[in-house]
Amino acid sequence: xxxxxxxxxxxxxxxxxxxxxxxxxxxxxxxxxxxxxxxxxxxxxxxxxxxxxxxxxxxxxxxxxxxxxxxxxxxxxxxxxxxxxxxxxxxxxxxxxxxxxxxxxxxxxxxxxxxxxxxxxxxxxxxxxxxxxxxxxxxxxxxxxxxxxxxxxxxxxxxxxxxxxxxxxxxxxxxxxxxxxxxxxxxxxxxxxxxxxxxxxxxxxxxxxxxxxxxxxxxxxxxxxxxxxxxxxxxxxxxxxxxxxxxxxxxxxxxxxxxxxxxxxxxxxxxxxxxxxxxxxxxxxxxxxxxxxxxxxxxxxxxxxxxxxxxxxxxxxxxxxxxxxxxxxxxxxxxxxxxxxxxxxxxxxxxxxxxxxxxxxxxxxxxxxxxxxxxxxxxxxxxxxxxxxxxxxxxxxxxxxxxxxxxxxxxxxxxxxxxxxxxxxxxxxxxxxxxxxxxxxxxxxxxxxxxxxxxxxxxxxxxxxxxxxxxxxxxxxxxxxxxxxxxxxxxxxxxxxxxxxxxxxxxxxxxxxxxxxxxxxxxxxxxxxxxxxxxxxxxxxxxxxxxxxxxxxxxxxxxxxxxxxxxxxxxxxxxxxxxxxxxxxxxxxxxxxxxxxxxxxxxxxxxxxxxxxxxxxxxxxxxxxxxxxxxxxxxxxxxxxxxxxxxxxxxxxxxxxxxxxxxxxxxxxxxxxxxxxxxxxxxxxxxxxxxxxxxxxxxxxxxxxxxxxxxxxxxxxxxxxxxxxxxxxxxxxxxxxxxxxxxxxxxxx
Amino acid sequence: xxxxxxxxxxxxxxxxxxxxxxxxxxxxxxxxxxxxxxxxxxxxxxxxxxxxxxxxxxxxxxxxxxxxxxxxxxxxxxxxxxxxxxxxxxxxxxxxxxxxxxxxxxxxxxxxxxxxxxxxxxxxxxxxxxxxxxxxxxxxxxxxxxxxxxxx
Numbered sequence: 089x090x091x092x093x094x095x096x097x098x099x100x101x102x103x104x105x106x107x108x109x110x111x112x113x114x115x116x117x118x119x120x121x122x123x124x125x126x127x128x129x130x131x132x133x134x135x136x137x138x139x140x141x142x143x144x145x146x147x148x149x150x151x152x153x154x155x156x157x158x159x160x161x162x163x164x165x166x167x168x169x170x171x172x173x174x175x176x177x178x179x180x181x182x183x184x185x186x187x188x189x190x191x192x193x194x195x196x197x198x199x200x201x202x203x204x205x206x207x208x209x210x211x212x213x214x215x216x217x218x219x220x221x222x223x224x225x226x227x228x229x230x231x232x233x234x235x236x237x238x239x240x241x242x243x244x245x246x247x248x249x250x251x252x253x254x255x256x257x258x259x260x261x262x263x264x265x266x267x268x269x270x271x272x273x274x275x276x277x278x279x280x281x282x283x284x285x286x287x288x289x290x291x292x293x294x295x296x297x298x299x300x301x302x303x304x305x306x307x308x309x310x311x312x313x314x315x316x317x318x319x320x321x322x323x324x325x326x327x328x329x330x331x332x333x334x335x336x337x338x339x340x341x342x343x344x345x346x347x348x349x350x351x352x353x354x355x356x357x358x359x360x361x362x363x364x365x366x367x368x369x370x371x372x373x374x375x376x377x378x379x380x381x382x383x384x385x386x387x388x389x390x391x392x393x394x395x396x397x398x399x400x401x402x403x404x405x406x407x408x409x410x411x412x413x414x415x416x417x418x419x420x421x422x423x424x425x426x427x428x429x430x431x432x433x434x435x436x437x438x439x440x441x442x443x444x445x446x447x448x449x450x451x452x453x454x455x456x457x458x459x460x461x462x463x464x465x466x467x468x469x470x471x472x473x474x475x476x477x478x479x480x481x482x483x484x485x486x487x488x489x490x491x492x493x494x495x496x497x498x499x500x501x502x503x504x505x506x507x508x509x510x511x512x513x514x515x516x517x518x519x520x521x522x523x524x525x526x527x528x529x530x531x532x533x534x535x536x537x538x539x540x541x542x543x544x545x546x547x548x549x550x551x552x553x554x555x556x557x558x559x560x561x562x563x564x565x566x567x568x569x570x571x572x573x574x575x576x577x578x579x580x581x582x583x584x585x586x587x588x589x590x591x592x593x594x595x596x597x598x599x600x601x602x603x604x605x606x607x608x609x610x611x612x613x614x615x616x617x618x619x620x621x622x623x624x625x626x627x628x629x630x631x632x633x634x635x636x637x638x639x640x641x642x643x644x645x646x647x648x649x650x651x652x653x654x655x656x657x658x659x660x661x662x663x664x665x666x667x668x669x670x671x672x673x674x675x676x677x678x679x680x681x682x683x684x685x686x687x688x689x690x691x692x693x694x695x696x697x698x699x700x701x702x703x704x705x706x707x708x709x710x711x712x713x714x715x716x717x718x719x720x721x722x723x724x725x726x727x728x729x730x731x732x733x734x735x736x737x738x739x740x741x742x743x744x745x746x747x748x749x750x751x752x753x754x755x756x757x758x759x760x761x762x763x764x765x766x767x768x769x770x771x772x773x774x775x776x777x778x779x780x781x782x783x784x785x786x787x788x789x790x791x792x793x794x795x796x797x798x799x800x801x802x803x804x805x806x807x808x809x810x811x812x813x814x815x816x817x818x819x820x821x822x823x824x825x826x827x828x829x830x831x832x833x834x835x836x837x
Numbered sequence: 838x839x840x841x842x843x844x845x846x847x848x849x850x851x852x853x854x855x856x857x858x859x860x861x862x863x864x865x866x867x868x869x870x871x872x873x874x875x876x877x878x879x880x881x882x883x884x885x886x887x888x889x890x891x892x893x894x895x896x897x898x899x900x901x902x903x904x905x906x907x908x909x910x911x912x913x914x915x916x917x918x919x920x921x922x923x924x925x926x927x928x929x930x931x932x933x934x935x936x937x938x939x940x941x942x943x944x945x946x947x948x949x950x951x952x953x954x955x956x957x958x959x960x961x962x963x964x965x966x967x968x969x970x971x972x973x974x975x976x977x978x979x980x981x982x983x984x985x986x987x988x989x
């Protein structure tokens with residue numbers, strides 16, 4: 089890792105011209121396909137035609153290296169390979185494969201570059217190419233950034249086609265019939281006389297052939313899966329309680345463990361007294377670990393119970409002890425020396441303000457938010473002096489492998505990461521602290537598998553939340569139009585915090601993540617300036633579903649709505665007028681039509697708000713309709729329209745949009761982490777509830793397929809929901825709520 | 838201690854204050870019920886005791902009076918319960934971690950309320966959290982399961 093750090097620092101400065109030079113300089117060698125990791129460890133009679141397809145006498149295994157956190161990644165990867173390979177994804181085996189640089193993600197850096205994801209200029213495309221090279225160099229096998237589909241859309245189909253043609257070649261050599269006269273169907277090669285041979289039977293011969301890489305992808309009209317309703321490969325298991333997650337791994341002789349680490353994340357442990365815990369039933373060992381202590385027992389509950397009985401004194405972490413102190417740090421960071429970026433500076437806002445007849449100022453706040461997936465962090469580890477096996481869900485298996493090697497002093501090839509299906513992540517499993525803790529415990533139990541599970545309380549306190557952000561916005565209007573908008577926004581860098589923790593190089597240059605969702609929005613406001621200020625690191629943080637835009641969408645789209653009201657304009661009409669990006673404009677037009685928009689007020693007890701946020705290349709606009717009830721504000725309906733280029737699976741498309749909206753509205757309504765004595769006050773779901781079944785609105789969705797690029801959809805539904813709701817609250821009550829969660833200011837039914 | 842789970846009797850040597858969830862998961866290896874919160878807040882651990890939905894994280898082994906049914910006892914991949922079939926047909930699950938509990942809640946509810954109103958469904962299902970936000974499809978699946986039960 090250290091070597092890569094140096095390379096990355098010296099040569100590939102993402103976001104600077106060096107990257108463009110680097111691309112031209114060494115592009116071809118860096119573009120070469122990395123070696124196929126499946127060839128190692130291949131047994132006789134098995135063929136690994138590409139890193140994504142393994143065939144043996146038992147049948148076909150599709151390798152789906154992007155983690156499935158519930159977003160359907162395994163299923164869509166399998167369908168993309170199967171589209172060309174001619175197998176039924178429900179009849180073949182699916183395996184996430186080993187951690188390997190061959191599975192690098194070519195698109196993960198797109199959103200951290202100082203070019204809007206819709207920018208198709210030369211510099212932007214060059215930087216994106218550089219991002220791909222950097223990702224390849226670092227072996228960034230990572231799941232995140234709604235990139236599974238954009239990254240895999242082409243390459244997984246190519247992998248399927250290469251495997252198909254190679255299997256056909258094997259059949260051609262066996263039968264003497266030229267490959268061009270062979271067809272494939274449902275896992276078999278079909279000869280002209282109607283006879284057929286299964287892929288499994290061809291495995292041994294296919295393994296002897298150099299893969300046929302000169303392949304053409306099928307035209308759209310021949311697609312069987314893409315664009316049609318797919319059946320998730322895991323749907324039966326997940327509907328019958330038979331799906332196994334990391335937390336369900338059971339091995340012979342396994343013991344059960346948990347940990348308690350400093351609830352002030354980043355703080356260390358001073359001393360502990362485990363004399364009571366040691367005597368408790370089932371306790372096998374108490375083990376000091378980094379920043380805390382672990383308990384190994386014969387049952388998870390006994391481990392939890394004993395861990396609670398340990399008396400621990402902590403050292404304070406290096407940041408303010410409470411939320412008030414943390415906000416103070418942000419309030420004091422709008423200074424020249426803390427300015428980190430000014431990625432947008434159109435027109436001249438200062439001049440516009442000086443001449444403005446009406447200007448508005450506002451301050452917006454978004455809170456720390458936990459990812460809190462329902463499956464608490466866990467890992468099963470079996471350590472010996474010769475090798476280590478780790479069963480866990482992770483979004484970056486290659487990093488976990490490197491960290492495990494460093495911790496155990498074993499070479500990386502002796503570290504076996506067995507990626508597990510994940511019970512929700514939302515960014516939580518971009519970190520691997522939990523797995524490293526399990527390794528520490530397993531090293532104290534050589535030869536005995538250890539399952540480590542965080543209690544929910546441990547999980548809430550160690551979630552690496554989304555950071556707090558504070559913005560100071562100013563704008564002016566003229567002649568019924570928005571004339572200028574300046575947003576200064578301060579916060580700690582989630583990227584820097586996260587990369588440092590992962591011992592990965594922090595991309596130099598401006599921290600785009602902290603301003604995404606504000607600077608890169610598709611609007612032509614004559615004077616439009618966005619300035620980012622970086623505060624020192626406080627609570628260690630990480631990306632949360634939709635990353636920078638998750639909170640920034642609220643800062644931007646709420647303030648824009650304020651300006652539109654000040655101009656006396658209709659929010660929908662003014663957003664359309666200001667919009668300068670054709671797909672975004674089409675999204676707004678469609679939203680206006682499907683919601684039958686006739687203004688913000690429906691009647692004396694119902695009102696609407698609208699917002700558009702472009703994130704991960706996807707313009708997503710939503711109308712939220714609310715009503716005033718005796719119990720409080722009720723969210724009645726949400727209309728959502730977006731453009732993702734192409735909808736691969738209409739069923740999962742709808743599920744992701746519904747889920748993203750419910751996620752966003754729930755957290756906007758009632759979720760935050762507030763701190764006291766360095767630890768979050770929110771210890772469980774009674775005070776971090778999000779949306780309950782009874783609060784769910786009707787959701788009406790329309791997906792457009794306009795763009796040239798195929799985009800991912802796990803995250804884009806999130807950012808516009810909170811501002812659309814807050815804008816509706818203003819329309820209904822006249823109260824402009826500028827801080828999340830909204831239940832600090834209004835009551836929800 | 839004696840416990841009957843999915844029709845099978847078990848002799849157990851556990852302290853009576855151990856929550857049923859951890860008896861099922863760590864002592865018996867029955868993994869369908871999930872640990873989510875440990876405090877009866879999320880519903881991922883829901884099982885039936887004599888047909889009633891119970892949070893297995895919040896009832897101790899010593900308090901169980903009756904037969905325990907977990908999601909594994911409700912139906913199987915080859916022979917799913919009506920509720921499970923509705924969950925399959927509507928492709929409800931995303932991560933799926935909460936769904937065992939959702940289905941156990943729905944099954945107990947529908948067995949007692951075969952023709953539920955909208956507000957009854959809402960009351961019954963609001964105690965189960967889904968972080969992925971599959972509520973819209975849970976709603977459709979519960980209604981389908983109710984119709985399938987009626988047609989049977």
